[in-house]
Amino acid sequence: MAEESDPHALVAAARDVARIETEATAGLWPRAAALLTRQALEAAMARLWAATAPGLERTSGRCQVLCVGTLLGDPDLGGRVTLAWNVLSEACHHRVYRLPPTASELERAFEAAWDLAEATEALACEAAERRGRLPPRAEGLP
Amino acid sequence: MPDAALLSLVAARWEAHPATGTSAPLVLAAFRGREAVLGVLEGEDGGGATTEPAASRAPDPVHLAAITVEGFRGIGERATLRLHPAPGLTLVVGRNGSGKSSFSEALEILLLGTNRRWDRRSPVWRDGWRNLHHRHTVIEARFAADGRREPLVVSRRWDDGAGLQESTLSVGGRQRSLESIGWAQPLASYPPLLSHHELESALDDTPSHLYDALAGILGLGDLRAAQETLRGVRLDLERAVRAAGDPVDALVRRLEDSADERAATVLAALRSRPWDLDAIGETLSGEAAADEGSTLRRLSDLAALPVLAREELEATVRGLRDADRLVTELQRGEGARADELADLLERALEVHAHAAGQTACPVCGTEGVLTYAWRRHTGERLRSLREDAEALRAARARREAAIAGATLLVTAVPAPLTESGDPGVPVEPALQAWRRWSAIPEGGDAQRLAAHLQERGQQLIAAVAELRRSAREELDRRQRTWRPIADTLVTWLPAARDARAAAERVPAVRAAETWLRDAHDELRDERFRPIAEAVQANWSALRQDSNVSLGVLRLAGASTRRQLVLDGSVDGEAAPLLGVMSQGELNCLALSLFLPRASQPESPFRFVVIDDPVQAMDPSKVEGLATALAAAARDRQVVVLTHDTRLPEAVRFLRLPATVIEVARREGSIVELRELDSPVRRHIDDALAVARSDGLPPEARRVVAGFCRMALEAAATRAVAQRMRREGRRFADVEAELERPTTLLMLLALALFGDASRSADVVPRLARDEPGAAETLRICNRGAHGGAIPGDPAAFVRVVESLTRLLAPPEPAGG
Numbered sequence: 001m002a003e004e005s006d007p008h009a010l011v012a013a014a015r016d017v018a019r020i021e022t023e024a025t026a027g028l029w030p031r032a033a034a035l036l037t038r039q040a041l042e043a044a045m046a047r048l049w050a051a052t053a054p055g056l057e058r059t060s061g062r063c064q065v066l067c068v069g070t071l072l073g074d075p076d077l078g079g080r081v082t083l084a085w086n087v088l089s090e091a092c093h094h095r096v097y098r099l100p101p102t103a104s105e106l107e108r109a110f111e112a113a114w115d116l117a118e119a120t121e122a123l124a125c126e127a128a129e130r131r132g133r134l135p136p137r138a139e140g141l142p
Numbered sequence: 143m144p145d146a147a148l149l150s151l152v153a154a155r156w157e158a159h160p161a162t163g164t165s166a167p168l169v170l171a172a173f174r175g176r177e178a179v180l181g182v183l184e185g186e187d188g189g190g191a192t193t194e195p196a197a198s199r200a201p202d203p204v205h206l207a208a209i210t211v212e213g214f215r216g217i218g219e220r221a222t223l224r225l226h227p228a229p230g231l232t233l234v235v236g237r238n239g240s241g242k243s244s245f246s247e248a249l250e251i252l253l254l255g256t257n258r259r260w261d262r263r264s265p266v267w268r269d270g271w272r273n274l275h276h277r278h279t280v281i282e283a284r285f286a287a288d289g290r291r292e293p294l295v296v297s298r299r300w301d302d303g304a305g306l307q308e309s310t311l312s313v314g315g316r317q318r319s320l321e322s323i324g325w326a327q328p329l330a331s332y333p334p335l336l337s338h339h340e341l342e343s344a345l346d347d348t349p350s351h352l353y354d355a356l357a358g359i360l361g362l363g364d365l366r367a368a369q370e371t372l373r374g375v376r377l378d379l380e381r382a383v384r385a386a387g388d389p390v391d392a393l394v395r396r397l398e399d400s401a402d403e404r405a406a407t408v409l410a411a412l413r414s415r416p417w418d419l420d421a422i423g424e425t426l427s428g429e430a431a432a433d434e435g436s437t438l439r440r441l442s443d444l445a446a447l448p449v450l451a452r453e454e455l456e457a458t459v460r461g462l463r464d465a466d467r468l469v470t471e472l473q474r475g476e477g478a479r480a481d482e483l484a485d486l487l488e489r490a491l492e493v494h495a496h497a498a499g500q501t502a503c504p505v506c507g508t509e510g511v512l513t514y515a516w517r518r519h520t521g522e523r524l525r526s527l528r529e530d531a532e533a534l535r536a537a538r539a540r541r542e543a544a545i546a547g548a549t550l551l552v553t554a555v556p557a558p559l560t561e562s563g564d565p566g567v568p569v570e571p572a573l574q575a576w577r578r579w580s581a582i583p584e585g586g587d588a589q590r591l592a593a594h595l596q597e598r599g600q601q602l603i604a605a606v607a608e609l610r611r612s613a614r615e616e617l618d619r620r621q622r623t624w625r626p627i628a629d630t631l632v633t634w635l636p637a638a639r640d641a642r643a644a645a646e647r648v649p650a651v652r653a654a655e656t657w658l659r660d661a662h663d664e665l666r667d668e669r670f671r672p673i674a675e676a677v678q679a680n681w682s683a684l685r686q687d688s689n690v691s692l693g694v695l696r697l698a699g700a701s702t703r704r705q706l707v708l709d710g711s712v713d714g715e716a717a718p719l720l721g722v723m724s725q726g727e728l729n730c731l732a733l734s735l736f737l738p739r740a741s742q743p744e745s746p747f748r749f750v751v752i753d754d755p756v757q758a759m760d761p762s763k764v765e766g767l768a769t770a771l772a773a774a775a776r777d778r779q780v781v782v783l784t785h786d787t788r789l790p791e792a793v794r795f796l797r798l799p800a801t802v803i804e805v806a807r808r809e810g811s812i813v814e815l816r817e818l819d820s821p822v823r824r825h826i827d828d829a830l831a832v833a834r835s836d837g838l839p840p841e842a843r844r845v846v847a848g849f850c851r852m853a854l855e856a857a858a859t860r861a862v863a864q865r866m867r868r869e870g871r872r873f874a875d876v877e878a879e880l881e882r883p884t885t886l887l888m889l890l891a892l893a894l895f896g897d898a899s900r901s902a903d904v905v906p907r908l909a910r911d912e913p914g915a916a917e918t919l920r921i922c923n924r925g926a927h928g929g930a931i932p933g934d935p936a937a938f939v940r941v942v943e944s945l946t947r948l949l950a951p952p953e954p955a956g957g
Binding site for chain 1: 765794796797828831832835836837838839840841842844845848849
């Protein structure tokens with residue numbers, strides 16, 4: 001399921017949840033946004049592993065985020081993804097006394113997920129070019 | 143002695159902007175203290191405008207290597223908190239009551255003597271400083287001084303039963319003060335310890351306290367002290383001016399009420415600007431009383447009018463009358479014609495002598511009369527007549543003499559009687575009496591003269607006596623009203639002279655003060671700018687979600703109006719910052735202020751110890767705090783004690799390099815310390831987390847190699863720093879040395895042998911203790927660039943872990 005989800009779309013959805021106030025999301029939005037963002041991270045990492053280390057998506061979340069920096073060749077982004085993952089995991093596991101993430105923590109998680117999605121896509125494009133064809137998502141672009 | 147560098151800055155500024163109305167000696171004297179300023183004001187040579195350079199050189203920079211505590215607060219048996227004496231972040235975590243804070247309190251009491259936190263607590267609390275489970279108390283800290291092999295050991299000991307204040311401090315094995323190693327001033331200016339209590343209360347202090355806390359680090363204390371010296375001198379001068387001016391109104395009123403002419407003189411002197419103090423002084427010393435035309439002088443003249451003695455007058459009158467009576471008596475009968483008769487008889491005797499024997503009188507012709515008996519009788523009578531005539535002449539001469547003497551007694555009217563103007567006493571009776579006395583009757587008649595003298599003389603004596611008495615009384619009366627005023631003036635005059643001198647000096651002192659203040663403000667702003675910028679940077683890291691933004695931060699004002707100005711805005715609206723901030727934000731701000739202060743390059747303390755900064759902070763601020771601490775830890779050793787797990791969590795989340803030490807306390811106050819986390823530990827843990835994952839694809843194995851390489855690098859870096867420190871090398875050298883190696887093996891060679899070129903010896907050395915060293919290092923050396931790990935990746939990590947331990951040099955003996 002994660003492979004089929006578009007990480008960009010998931011981040012955008014998370015941003016919308018955080019931004020748009022409706023009766024339906026009142027009080028729930030931080031955890032909802034956190035859940036969507038974590039899915040975005042998982043989706044982006046799944047694409048990354050497909051291009052670099054197939055099978056890694058089956059390991060634990062911690063193992064995966066630790067591998068991002070190295071396999072993407074971007075330790076800084078790796079650190080940000082790890083931090084975002086930690087924050088989001090805290091939020092997604094319901095703990096009675098745990099406060100939900102703050103707006104700025106979420107914002108940084110959105111950014112990390114988005115940047116990971118971008119970097120992953122760039123990597124996938126490079127790999128596809130080396131193989132002589134474009135990946136499915138890029139084909140749809142104008 | 144003022145800071146020589148500061149003085150030269152001041153001198154340079156003086157060259158560029160000399161102050162008007164004052165002199166360089168006055169400004170420079172202000173740095174040497176009050177006496178020097180007063181000396182310059184007294185006209186002494188400024189002297190010593192050049193100053194000796196500061197005697198002692200700055201103390202060596204130090205890092206904190208260990209704190210050992212025994213029998214103090216929560217710690218019973220000797221426990222040592224070992225720290226890596228190098229830049230970096232160390233978190234000391236433990237539950238409340240674990241004894242963690244005892245380490246920071248111990249350090250505080252070791253360096254500062256008394257714990258600031260305790261100063262405000264009750265005696266009961268202060269008496270509880272000794273650990274219940276332990277008798278004697280020792281606190282010891284080891285400092286790694288830059289460029290020295292041996293650590294500097296500072297310790298404080300309390301004998302059994304000694305009070306908190308009764309400790310013995312020893313520094314480097316000798317009993318001496320921290321002052322002796324040049325730490326006293328830096329400890330005050332750049333305090334390397336910040337307790338939770340201070341964080342909480344730092345911003346509760348008055349703006350002037352905050353000013354002082356921050357101004358201390360600017361090194362402008364001498365400049366401020368000089369200003370204060372001048373201000374003190376000026377205030378004293380102004381006080382002297384006021385002290386002289388205050389009684390003047392009352393004095394003027396009394397003088398106006400006084401009829402005394404001296405009052406008028408003094409009033410005129412007081413009304414002139416500036417006061418004519420010399421005139422007042424002359425009036426007081428009585429010189430003014432001798433002035434021509436002065437009533438006082440005239441009164442005193444009148445009081446001293448010449449007195450005609452009654453006895454003398456009476457003797458004169460009696461003498462006159464006696465002499466006159468004698469003449470009158472002698473003139474009675476023949477007395478007046480005695481000479482003529484004598485002449486006639488003498489001629490008759492002559493004629494008779496020539497007509498020998500004739501007895502008839504040639505005049506009347508009577509015979510027989512001019513006999514011998516006649517001749518003998520006439521001769522006797524002639525002699526008697528001659529005597530009578532002589533007596534009369536003598537009496538007349540005596541009368542003339544008496545008249546002359548009496549006339550001499552009558553003197554002209556004395557000048558004080560005839561002067562114009564009203565002396566305040568009736569002069570007329572005496573004047574008239576004197577005039578009548580002077581009008582001697584014409585004709586030289588002794589009786590009339592005597593009568594004149596007798597009558598007028600008595601009148602004169604009475605009139606003059608009366609005038610003298612009233613003049614004396616008038617003088618006394620005036621003196622009685624004047625004396626109190628004069629007394630007041632006599633005590634006032636010196637103060638007034640001082641005040642006049644003071645008033646003349648005030649402008650010069652004020653000008654010097656203004657000049658120094660401008661110089662101070664200029665230097666202060668210049669020196670504070672980088673600190674303010676650091677505070678800003680810290681705040682922006684710490685504020686995170688805060689809607690409060692920090693605007694201008696500056697030190698403003700001087701003396702009693704000095705303050706730390708914190709401008710800022712809340713959601714873009716300008717607002718008074720401190721009022722709108724939450725406690726957590728206040729803590730952040732206090733920390734923002736504290737870190738730059740403790741991180742000044744001038745400070746010998748390359749470490750800061752912060753006790754529990756996390757309380758009351760939002761989770762997002764804890765992240766900000768972790769970031770700010772890690773930033774500070776890039777060039778400072780930052781030790782943070784906390785009971786809150788959020789900070790170590792945030793440090794881990796953010797993957798910030800940090801060492802985490804756990805403090806746990808067992809029964810009997812036995813405190814144990816354990817390293818939970820360190821950069822090496824972190825990388826090993828990360829490597830293991832990946833390595834142990836089931837189904838790890840081969841492509842991901844190089845991730846494990848990457849973390850392993852980082853673990854080895856971290857261990858080697860730490861080992862290099864330790865080795866070089868023990869060799870007495872300076873920190874700058876260590877950092878330069880660590881820049882040099884280009885391969886992992888070179889770095890390991892530097893760690894193992896202190897020589898990066900011996901990379902060929904690394905594998906043989908490590909293989910002695912760890913057989914897998916060669917292959918492991920080969921793979922790690924390629925690291926993230928694609929080292930393929932054969933076999934079990936977790937086993938590979940174990941080998942790396944043991945290699946990191948082999949790299950650490952053994953603990954020195956006694957450490």
